[in-house]
Amino acid sequence: MAGFSYVQALGAGFHVLRRKPWAVLAWAGAYLILAVLPLTLIMSQVLPDVVATYREAAHAVTQGGTPDPARALALRSKVSGLKPLVWLIQLLAYTILLGAAFRAVLEPQASRWAYLRVGRRELWLGLSLVVFLLVFLILMFTLLAILGVAVAVGIASAHSGHTPGPAALPLLKLIQVVCGLAILWVMLRLSIALPMSFAENRFVFYEAWGLTRRQGVKLFLLGLTLFAILVLCNVAATMALRFLVIENLARAASWREILHGTPTEVARRLTPIMAGLAAIGTVLGMAVFAILASPLAEIYRQLRGEKAAA
Secondary structure, X not given: OXXXXXXXXXXXXXXXXXXXXXXXXXXXXXXXXXXXXXXHHHHHHHHHHHHHHHHHHHHHHHOOOOOOHHHHHHHHHXXXXXXXXXXXXXXXXXXXXXXXXXXXXXXXXXXXXXXXXXXXXXXXXXXXXXXHHHHHHHHHHHHHXXXXXXXXXXXXXXXXXXXXXXXXXXXXXXXXXXXXXXXXXXXXXXOOHHHHHHHHOOOOOOHXXXXXXXXXXXXXXXXXXXXXHHHHHHHHHHHHHHHHHHHHHOOOHHHHHHOOOOHHHHHHHHHHHHHHXXXXXXXXXXXXXXXXXXXXXXXXXXXXXXXXXX
């Protein structure tokens, strides 16, 4: 089995951007409506509390005191109560957008509505995505448990008078790296279940393991490449945001005026700025999203086509 082409899979997202750039703009608009707008409305409800908490903490520090931990705990509790709603909104948005990215690769002729749909395919894709994320969390918690047991054994040995040798810390790091790479390898092989469930209009998960047999090394290299692209984009976005906010806005007199007033007034003034930055970031983020999501559909297309031919 020859498998899939690394170059074609890596270039699938760039091909979508070159062929249908307007579709990526439409995806950005959809994300703004489906996720950014609801999340902005949700955060605007707690933003006055955030402003008041940080303002009181800064005032306490300048007076030589310490911030009130009860106030910070109350804020954290209020924000945590909104997390399930935030996760549900994000899941809905990314399911629809993943479906659009997969459709752009698997059915390029179905470009109506910028490949965006809401139907049974998106339902099965969403279900597969939920299971995929749950498996990832289970594996991560398993890794944390292994590391916790290793640390506990080291602490118990230290208390009993046995000093850990110089190889203890490198060994712990080695276990962490090996387990992390193993989890990445497993999740990359299972990730093909997402375009598979979308294309076949059914729940798919473990079937992806058989489809990606003998493709683990190539998938791993592709995953590392996409991760490097993501890191570079994040670094560039962080530097651009820092230059915009710290070097320009934060030093402007108008910006300092915004921070005066009651917490509600500050939140009201900051909300449009947050929305504007979110709009710009969403357009760029959807371009990166296409680059990261499209290779999965391209890999599935090649592997399924080869298996059907065989």
